[in-house]
Amino acid sequence: MNKLFISYLICFAGINLHAQQEDSVFIRTIYNEALSKGHAYENLRSLCKDVGPRLSGSSQAQMAVEWSERLMKSYKFDSVYLQKVMVPHWERGTKESGWIKTNDGKLIPINLLALGGSIGTNGLLSGEIIEFSHIDLLKKAPKKEVEGKIVFLNQPMDEQQISTFKAYGGCYAIRGQGAVESAKLGAKAVIIRSLGMPIDDHPHTGSMQYEENVNRIPAAALSTADAQQLHELIESGKVTFLFEMDCRVYPDEPSFNVIAELKGKIHPNKLITFGGHLDSWDTGEGAHDDGAGVIHCLETLRILNVLNYQPKHTLRLVFFMNEENGNKGGKTYAEVAKQKGEIHIAAVESDRGGFSPRGFHCDGPSEFVKLIQSFEPLFKPYDLHDFDKGYGGVDIGPLKTYYTDIPLFGFVPDSQRYFDFHHAPSDVFENVNKRELELGAASICSFIYLLDKHL
């Protein structure tokens, strides 16, 4: 890797003026294609409406694989193929209901979703509620207070964070660790306030974990509005909670990453990977998460192909499977790459929704941060301004295990509306704006072009 890394450094003198003018013209051509003759919006419509939600292991996920392969083949890329991945298979089942029972016996139905991976309740489960406003307070609670009860983790996302992803990160543990921490203290179930920013009726699902030697208990997310309601009822008197879920885990299933390539003309053995994840949660349509991301990246390869761009390096588009609950697609991709002795020089991911572009972040050596900062003037006419050190993405993350110095780049759209829809029934095509989606695709396409040219 070191030799490769040194060769990068040589290229890092920055982009000279002539090259900048050439780049500027080509980027304008990319944006024109995306905005006037783009396929992104209609492709996303088809993914959302013809295929729909596509949780790993489901038949819809298989349909999504076939849909993707067929579409990639229609674009006449140099190659299109599937990469086998074993994925978990969890199903929500058909029963999913919950009620608050007030002191005077009144039943109030509430909006909930089982967390992904949760066991079912094995019939109607009811119990006294104990509420915590932060997971750290649960961890400190005496066992005798929690034992036999339903833990309610009512920790809201911090609205003062400007990046909603930071607010999400601050709450993530209630979903990921809530069941384990509750079970350690003898709770019979856990319900959490949805990791959603607005107060509304949409519960937000997402992955949760169990631990060996810790009792497995059912876990569900309430809508933020119902979490507020439950909180207020608890304040005003004792309430019990009842819910039923028949979700369950099935044996792992075979599935696939879907891959397409344009071969490099100068360094065909050096790879730039870019993609998003094809799987989604089973509620909504996975429109922003991560339909937008895979469509951004498909549109990128389509545009470069249609403009007859001759890439220096091999550009590899990957629709990863199973980001949501296992990341088996990302892990398998990196393992296979290493096994085959492939040379990976960079990877780019789009998994933050189809919103108005803001920039790109770099997880990698500082030279690569400088490289993308040298791109910034070229993106100024398109309102991108955020080129900085930061996070790459879940799917491309495992590449770092085997390619230590590889730079990973994450596409950064505006984050303000993402957690209105994330993992919720409202993550549907209608909530994606055509222009914002197209501008995202054009930005990523321009970024891949610049990486290919200047790496």
Place this chain on the structure above:
Amino acid sequence: MNKLFISYLICFAGINLHAQQEDSVFIRTIYNEALSKGHAYENLRSLCKDVGPRLSGSSQAQMAVEWSERLMKSYKFDSVYLQKVMVPHWERGTKESGWIKTNDGKLIPINLLALGGSIGTNGLLSGEIIEFSHIDLLKKAPKKEVEGKIVFLNQPMDEQQISTFKAYGGCYAIRGQGAVESAKLGAKAVIIRSLGMPIDDHPHTGSMQYEENVNRIPAAALSTADAQQLHELIESGKVTFLFEMDCRVYPDEPSFNVIAELKGKIHPNKLITFGGHLDSWDTGEGAHDDGAGVIHCLETLRILNVLNYQPKHTLRLVFFMNEENGNKGGKTYAEVAKQKGEIHIAAVESDRGGFSPRGFHCDGPSEFVKLIQSFEPLFKPYDLHDFDKGYGGVDIGPLKTYYTDIPLFGFVPDSQRYFDFHHAPSDVFENVNKRELELGAASICSFIYLLDKHL
């Protein structure tokens, strides 16, 4: 004015480090208030739902004036008062329908809205259609080809423009001048493709002009989807168009700008004006245009007041009346200011919707552009990046007539979704995102604070 201007220049050495730290802390406090204890979203809900659309001269506009005055008074500002403005009064009436009649006699109903200020059709008006893809082609057309026909101006907004306001500017003439140019060539009516970015069923209204000594003809906007449909039918054979509208102009009515102030502690006679327009079109709820703008500015004064900020200059909030079809509020405001001998040192407007903030533009001497560029580092944590020369706003524009060197500042949110809703039935509260609205209010509040402190 020159003396005043020189005194500004003295202050322009930039913001020193200590002041920057103080500013940084205060701005964070502003954002926290807006995001955690903000009134913006609920105030906008009330304006949209309790008052609704509020076209100048309508009883709803009068209700909006009373609603605004009452709300401002509830916030205990130093003063709240009304400023009388005479405004035009046009009403859409109750009949507004249109049909395409195909060659074989089939009638296809279409979505249209009369343009604001248009005369009615005086019963059902029908005629042969002549289509132009650009207003310049209409201007060059021979009179005999146009005479007696209905002109159809099917000029789409240029989707390749990154700023949708530029695309709007490029099409504005079909709405503003379409009736005059068509009538000059003897047309009996004009219908235009809506100035909207997406292809959908919402027609977009807006102001149009007549000219003395040019025949007044009815003018309407078709939804973009219906404009496409009409275009395709024209391509495939002769079609006629039928429509009926009973809109009409009434005598001018008295109305009001609604004004609130926090008195300056050091220079009470020097004014910083900021605001948006209270009137809206009569379709939708004027949520983005310009409910968001007035609410941004009200929230600005509320936050500064609640944080007990002691302004140097008098901060004057203005809800202008009649921006949409006459700008009588803006013109009257500037005239009265001059008559009273007021000293105006800056003005700020928000009239580009309640979307995620991007920055501020300055219409004024370059020293003021430099001043706002010195603010940029303070706004970086909040993702604002666009501080440049540009446009101020329609309402504050007339101040330049009397205060030659006054800097006018326009708030710049992301523009991508604005022309989905602008002047259309879809400009409703539900299409405004809470966080985006709050971030806009916090940005404007911080900007007013910085102007007050560093001017």
